[in-house]
Every structure is written in structure tokens, then in C-alpha cells.
Amino acid sequence: MGIIETKYEEKNNTIHGRGESMQYTEPVESLDTKTNDCAKALKSLQEELEAVSYYHQRVATTSDPTIREILAHNRDEEIEHAAMLLEWLRRNMDEWDDALRTYLFTTDSIVAIEGAGAAEGNGALGIGSLKA
Numbered sequence: 749m750g751i752i753e754t755k756y757e758e759k760n761n762t763i764h765g766r767g768e769s770m771q772y773t774e775p776v777e778s779l780d781t782k783t784n785d786c787a788k789a790l791k792s793l794q795e796e797l798e799a800v801s802y803y804h805q806r807v808a809t810t811s812d813p814t815i816r817e818i819l820a821h822n823r824d825e826e827i828e829h830a831a832m833l834l835e836w837l838r839r840n841m842d843e844w845d846d847a848l849r850t851y852l853f854t855t856d857s858i859v860a861i862e863g864a865g866a867a868e869g870n871g872a873l874g875i876g877s878l879k880a
């Protein structure tokens with residue numbers, strides 16, 4: 749992000765100034781640096797996921813195979829960007845690490861994992877009980 753974009757962000761409270769989805773819901777001056785950084789990461793993740801959906805839909809509806817290949821490549825890069833942001837959130841924002849460790853790379857019912865954790869009163873950490 750360049751200096752001009754940063755000033756625009758501060759003025760409009762959004763990265764792109766579109767007003768579609770606000771990065772900040774509280775006065776930015778009242779946020780500590782860590783919360784502000786997390787807000788930027790979350791907003792960026794939202795944008796990456798939107799881009800994934802745009803490209804994915806375009807791949808499905810584009811007839812020219814060479815354009816479709818480029819769009820699929822771009823979609824896959826946006827997925828990579830989203831994954832990078834998710835990892836940053838895991839390292840820097842409370843609860844992400846626990847949630848991702850609980851739900852990612854599992855094969856049990858996702859809802860059952862959550863239910864097992866709630867039944868044991870420890871969030872979603874009771875997945876061991878689901879495994880026979």
C-alpha cells in the first residue's frame with residue numbers, strides 16, 4: 749500500500765474508500781496499534797476472499813480457455829494471499845490459533861467438533877473424544 753492510499757484510508761476509514769465495508773467500526777484514534785493492525789489484516793483477508801470468489805465465478809463462466817487459465821491462476825494466488833493473512837492472524841490475534849488448531853485439517857464432522865467442545869465446557873477442544 750502506498751502513501752497516497754494510506755492517507756485515503758485514514759480519511760475514509762476504508763482501504764479503497766468505497767464505503768462498502770468499513771475497516772473500522774470504532775474511532776480509529778481510540779484503537780491501539782495491535783488492534784489497528786488486526787483490523788487491517790481482517791479487512792485485507794475479507795478483500796482477498798472476495799477476490800477469490802470473483803475469480804472463481806469468472807473461471808466458471810469464461811469461454812476462452814486461455815483467459816480462463818489466467819483467471820484460475822489469479823484466483824489461486826488470491827487463495828495464497830488469504831492463507832498468508834490467516835497465518836498472520838493466527839500468530840497475532842487471540843483465539844485464531846485455538847480455533848484453527850481445532851477445526852483445520854480434521855476429517856470429523858465440523859459441527860460435531862464444536863459440539864464436543866461445548867459439551868465438555870472447554871470451547872472446541874474436545875475433538876479427541878470423537879476419534880475412535
Ligand SMILES: [Fe+2]
Pocket residue numbers: 796799825826829
Ligand atoms: Fe491478493
